[in-house]
Every structure is written in C-alpha cells, then in structure tokens.
Amino acid sequence: MIRSNLINKNHLVKNVNSKQFYGLFDRFKSNKVPPIDKSMDASLFDTTTNLKDMENHKDSPDADIIKKFGRPSYNKMNRADILDLKLKRHKPALKNAFDYKDTDKGLESSYPTLENRFIPWNELMHKNDYVNAAVKQIQSCAVCPITGGPVEFFDPVSGLPTHSSEEAYSKDVDYHESNKPELMKLAVAYENDSISKRDFPEYDFAEEQTASQTISYLNWESWFYTREFNSMETQFHIAQASKYLTYPVTISALLSNNSPYKLTSQGGPVTHEGLKSLSALRYSIFPRQRADLGFSEEIAELKDRAIRLFIVGSKFESLMPISVWKQLNYCMPDVNIEIHFIGPEALFDSKTNEYISYEENHKGVQVSPELKVFYHTNLFHVNHLQGDFFPYDPYLDSFYLFHPNMSADPESTKSWMYETMKGLLETKCPIFISGHSLDGFSNDWQTIMEKYENELDVLLEPTENAFNSTKWQINPYMPTYAYQTNMIIGGIRGKRYQAVPVDE
Numbered sequence: 001m002i003r004s005n006l007i008n009k010n011h012l013v014k015n016v017n018s019k020q021f022y023g024l025f026d027r028f029k030s031n032k033v034p035p036i037d038k039s040m041d042a043s044l045f046d047t048t049t050n051l052k053d054m055e056n057h058k059d060s061p062d063a064d065i066i067k068k069f070g071r072p073s074y075n076k077m078n079r080a081d082i083l084d085l086k087l088k089r090h091k092p093a094l095k096n097a098f099d100y101k102d103t104d105k106g107l108e109s110s111y112p113t114l115e116n117r118f119i120p121w122n123e124l125m126h127k128n129d130y131v132n133a134a135v136k137q138i139q140s141c142a143v144c145p146i147t148g149g150p151v152e153f154f155d156p157v158s159g160l161p162t163h164s165s166e167e168a169y170s171k172d173v174d175y176h177e178s179n180k181p182e183l184m185k186l187a188v189a190y191e192n193d194s195i196s197k198r199d200f201p202e203y204d205f206a207e208e209q210t211a212s213q214t215i216s217y218l219n220w221e222s223w224f225y226t227r228e229f230n231s232m233e234t235q236f237h238i239a240q241a242s243k244y245l246t247y248p249v250t251i252s253a254l255l256s257n258n259s260p261y262k263l264t265s266q267g268g269p270v271t272h273e274g275l276k277s278l279s280a281l282r283y284s285i286f287p288r289q290r291a292d293l294g295f296s297e298e299i300a301e302l303k304d305r306a307i308r309l310f311i312v313g314s315k316f317e318s319l320m321p322i323s324v325w326k327q328l329n330y331c332m333p334d335v336n337i338e339i340h341f342i343g344p345e346a347l348f349d350s351k352t353n354e355y356i357s358y359e360e361n362h363k364g365v366q367v368s369p370e371l372k373v374f375y376h377t378n379l380f381h382v383n384h385l386q387g388d389f390f391p392y393d394p395y396l397d398s399f400y401l402f403h404p405n406m407s408a409d410p411e412s413t414k415s416w417m418y419e420t421m422k423g424l425l426e427t428k429c430p431i432f433i434s435g436h437s438l439d440g441f442s443n444d445w446q447t448i449m450e451k452y453e454n455e456l457d458v459l460l461e462p463t464e465n466a467f468n469s470t471k472w473q474i475n476p477y478m479p480t481y482a483y484q485t486n487m488i489i490g491g492i493r494g495k496r497y498q499a500v501p502v503d504e
Contacts, residue, residue, distance in 0.1 A: 107196040112236035117196070118189040120159020130195050135161060138476045145480055146171050158184035160479045175480055183482040187472040193236045201230040202241040205323055208330055211288075215331060217253045217260050219466060227330070239471035244324045246469040246486045247317050251309060251400060252331035253467050254432060254491075255281055260466040269490075274459030277430045277493055280395045281307070285332050306336035306372065310389075310399045312380050312424070313416075314341035317402060319348055322367050329370045338364070340374045342383065347375045381419035384426075392427040394493075399424055399431040402486060407443040417451055425452060425494030430459055434468075434486040441488040448492065460491030 103109050109116045125132040142151045144164035151161040153169050158181055163169040175181065206227045216222035220242055224232050232238045253259055255278070262268025263275060270278065284307060309328070311317050318341035328337055341347070349356045357377045364374040376383050383389060389397075406416035424431050433448075435441025445462055465486050472482040 107192060109196075110198045112193045112196065112198065112234055114186070114189050117193045117236065118185060119192055120154070120156075121188060122154040122159050122161075124159075124192070128195065131192075134191075134474075134476070138474070138479050141476045142479050144168050145175070145478075151479065155181060155184065155480075157181035158188055160184055160188065160474070162480050172480075180480055180482070183472055184474070184480070187474045187482040190236065190239050190471050191474060194240065200240060202232060202237045204230055205245075205327060206330070207326075208333070211333065215256070215258065217256055217258045217466065219260075220470065223249060223467070235470065239469070242467070243469045243471045243473075243485070244320055245327065246465075246467055247320070247402065248325055248327045248331070249467045250434065250465060250486050250489065251432075252328060254278070254460075254489075255285055255332065255398075257282055257286060261460065261463065264461065269461040269463035271458055271461065273457040273493065274430075274491060277394060277459050277491075281398060281430065284395045285335055287334050305396065306338045307332075308338045308340060308389075308397045310340045310342060310380075310397065311346075312342050312399055312401050312420070313404045314343045314346040314402075317341065318346045318375065322371075322373065325373070326368070326371060329368070333370075336370050336372070338372045338374065340376060340389070342376045342378075342380050344377055344379070346377050379415065379420060381423040384423035385419075389427075392429050394429045397427065397429045399427070399429060401431065401433045403434055403436045403440065404444060405440060407447040408440075413447060417447060421448065421452060425456055425492075428494045428496055430491055430493050432460065432489060432491045434465060435488040436483040436485050437481075438488060441490070445490055455495055456492045457495050458491070459493050460489065462488055462490040465489040 103111050103113050103116050106116050106119065121131050121135055125135045139151055139161055142161070143149065144151055144162075146168040147164045149164035149168075151163060153163045153165050154160065155162040155169065162175075162184075163172060169175075206229045209228060214226065216226045220238055221232070224238075224241075229241070232241070254261070259270075259278070261270050263270050264272075325339055328339075345355050347356050348354075355377075364372045366372050376388070404412075404416060406412055406421075433441075433444065435444060441462065448456075465488060468487045469485040472484060475481055475483055
C-alpha cells in the first residue's frame with residue numbers, strides 16, 4: 001500500500017479552505033515535537049560525523065568495488081509497481097560482506113542492530129568525545145519541561161539528560177505515558193551507529209542507470225532497489241542514507257510521473273490545481289514522453305532551459321555533499337538542473353566555522369554539464385525584488401521550503417509571512433513545504449492560510465511524506481522529543497486568474 005493512502009480518512013485539513021487542524025497519524029500523537037530552533041539543522045548532530053564519512057567513503061579505493069546492490073532486505077514491494085525485476089541479476093559486490101554473526105561487540109560490530117547500537121549516553125559520554133560534546137550541548141541548550149531548570153537527570157530509558165531532577169522526571173506524566181522514551185532510545189541508537197567503526201556502504205550512492213529502467217517511488221525500499229543501491233540490510237542502513245537522500249528524493253517523488261501522491265478524487269492529496277502545476281513541470285522534465293502526447297519528434301526532443309529548483313531558507317541542505325544532489329540528475333536524466341540555495345545560512349565556511357555572504361553576481365558553480373549550483377545569501381524577497389530570478393516559468397521553476405519553522409517565534413513569522421511569502425506567491429510557481437513534526441507543520445500551514453488563503457491555491461493537501469528521513473534524531477533544545485526530517489509535506493501556489501470575456 002502506498003503510504004500516502006494511509007492518511008486518506010484523516011487529512012490535516014478537512015478541506016482546502018479550512019483552518020481547523022486535527023490528528024493525522026496515531027503514532028505521532030504521543031510525540032508532538034515543538035518547533036526546532038533555526039540553528040538545529042547545522043548543529044553538532046547533523047554535520048560533525050556523517051558528512052565527513054560520506055565524502056571519505058565516496059572517494060575511497062573501495063568505491064569501484066562496492067557496486068550495485070544485492071537482494072532487497074524488506075519484503076514490502078508491490079511487484080506490479082516495479083518493472084523488469086525478472087531481468088535483474090543482483091549479486092552482493094561488497095568487498096567486506098556483512099557478517100550476520102558479528103552482533104555482540106557493541107559499536108565495534110559491523111552489522112548494526114538495536115541491541116548492539118544502543119548504549120546510554122550517560123555511560124558512553126565517558127568513553128567517546130563526540131558523545132561527551134553532544135551531551136554538553138544538550139545541557140547548555142535544553143531546559144527541564146517541568147521546572148524550567150537545567151537538565152541534569154538522565155532518563156533511564158534513553159540515557160539522555162531530559163529533566164532537572166529525578167523528582168521532575170517522575171512528575172512528567174505525559175512523557176511516561178507516551179512512546180517518547182522509546183523513540184529517544186531509538187534516536188540514541190541511530191546516533192551511536194553514526195559514530196561506530198563499521199563500513200557505510202549505504203553512502204556509495206548509485207549513479208546513472210539505463211533509460212529503460214523504471215524507478216519506483218512506492219517507498220524507500222523499492223526506490224533503493226530500482227536505483228540499484230547497495231543492499232539496505234537493516235533499518236540502520238536505510239536511516240543513515242535517508243537522512244540525506246530525503247531532500248532530493250522528496251523533490252523527485254513529487255515531480256515524477258510515478259509519483260506516490262494520487263489525486264484527491266482517488267483518495268490522495270493532489271488537488272485539481274496541483275495536477276495542473278505538476279503536469280506542466282513533468283512536460284518539461286520528461287521531454288521524451290511528449291511523443292506519447294502526439295507531439296512531433298522535433299518538439300519531443302526540444303530541450304528547454306534548465307529547470308530551476310529553489311531551496312528557500314536553506315540550511316543543512318546546502319551543507320550536504322553534492323553527490324547527494326546529483327541523485328536528481330539520475331532521477332531526471334533528460335534535463336539540466338539548477339539548484340538555488342537561498343538564505344543567510346546557505347553558505348558555510350568550514351575553515352572559519354561561520355556563515356558567509358556570497359554575491360559575485362550569482363555566477364554559480366558548474367558541478368557537471370547537467371547540474372549547476374547557486375548560493376544566494378540574502379533573504380528570498382531581496383533577490384526577488386531585484387529581479388535576480390526573473391522571469392519565472394511554472395513549466396520550469398519550483399520552490400521548496402524544508403521545515404522552515406515560520407511560526408516558531410514572532411521574528412520568524414515576520415521574516416517569512418510578509419515580503420518572502422508574498423514574493424513566493426507572486427511567482428505563480430509551485431511551492432512545497434515540509435515539516436519535521438505534525439504540530440510544527442500544522443502551525444506553519446495555518447499561519448500561511450490565515451494571511452494568504454484567498455491569494456493561493458492548494459496543490460498538495462498536507463500528507464505524510466513518502467520519503468521522509470526514517471532516522472529519528474535528537475533535538476538538543478528539547479531532548480524529550482525525537483523528530484524525523486521532512487515528515488509532513490504540503491504544496492501551494494499563488495492564485496492564477498483566467499481571463500474572462502466581458503460584453504461591451
């Protein structure tokens with residue numbers, strides 16, 4: 001079953017004009033995550049370990065050996081949705097094959113399990129500098145949800161500092177009656193896996209594949225399988241890879257003809273206006289399919305200018321290795337792509353450990369013949385008012401706001417809701433917004449609707465993202481809550497008015 005169908009009976013909004021939100025998924029109700037501070041995505045937990053591992057692993061001597069993967073580990077694929085499976089002859093090609101018996105050495109084990117990856121941080125912090133620094137960061141950022149004091153007491157379930165004292169911990173009834181402690185335990189296990197000494201074959205991303213090979217967007221397992229990634233043997237392998245791939249694959253899943261999101265008339269979240277906008281983009285992204293629509297061969301092979309993907313409010317997205325974003329070229333091989341990272345935190349200088357301003361006439365960086373990357377370190381409306389991105393084309397341009405937290409505080413609301421959102425709607429191009437929690441996304445969506453409801457069309461009703469990160473992560477500002485990036489997604493566009501003939 002396609003995951004988006006799981007929420008058909010319980011959409012975030014009752015209809016596109018409603019401001020009344022209600023529960024989306026039962027499993028989220030006990031883990032309502034408050035908005036995460038805007039600096040969270042560039043925090044210790046996101047950049048210290050995995051980014052360096054990915055770059056080193058990609059360039060290692062094993063890169064040519066660790067090739068297109070073995071058997072899929074999950075039996076969740078609907079084979080009717082995946083073409084040419086019988087033609088595949090997948091064989092494990094790992095230099096060091098998984099040792100399924102090597103599970104009792106803790107973080108030294110090469111095969112990750114919850115049992116060997118979970119070590120409480122109040123124990124591990126005395127043995128590992130990374131964990132020690134992470135615990136100190138939590139204690140310097142977080143406050144006790146009961147007393148408001150510093151977090152000194154370590155939760156015996158997750159091993160994280162969560163409350164000011166054992167007494168405060170005992171009084172937190174909501175925390176004990178929910179599944180939050182278990183989710184925090186899982187988040188600790190995932191983070192411990194990130195700093196383990198195992199190989200990370202999931203970071204050897206698949207590259208080009210034949211044009212006849214269809215990519216399935218049913219779920220992560222089918223996508224990895226049809227993209228011929230290394231075998232994702234456990235939930236840990238999928239979690240580590242999806243933490244990064246959630247960004248490009250969320251985009252390609254929206255734009256693909258095989259998108260998992262169905263029309264509202266079929267029980268899905270895509271509205272009639274959404275179908276119009278997505279069809280226009282797909283017309284440009286997949287030119288070879290124009291022949292199926294009756295166009296001549298010359299028109300079918302005609303290439304437009306590069307499609308532009310605007311990542312507004314960019315933070316962690318612009319810090320990722322470019323090999324992550326190259327997946328867009330492999331998922332959409334018929335077009336050239338420009339990625340525009342926009343925002344004050346779009347460019348980070350690792351040498352000075354500071355965010356920097358980058359203008360230079362916005363020349364961009366030509367990563368490959370098919371991919372060019374731009375960094376714009378102003379707020380979006382500054383470039384918009386200067387005409388830097390003009391003209392906009394709804395057949396070629398789309399905007400993505402990954403968990404913008406625009407309702408987190410009055411300053412964020414003011415920054416997003418006035419010139420920036422006004423400018424985004426003026427483009428008349430699709431705007432897709434994601435959230436790391438049900439509550440955070442609901443607040444953002446409601447904030448937009450309260451101010452601009454009559455000036456926009458809903459393209460994608462809020463729904464569970466089929467390609468959210470499966471890795472539960474720790475919020476150092478609120479260590480009693482775990483979150484997954486890009487958990488919820490919705491789409492809007494500035495309202496377009498059709499010309500109406502008027503009798504003179």
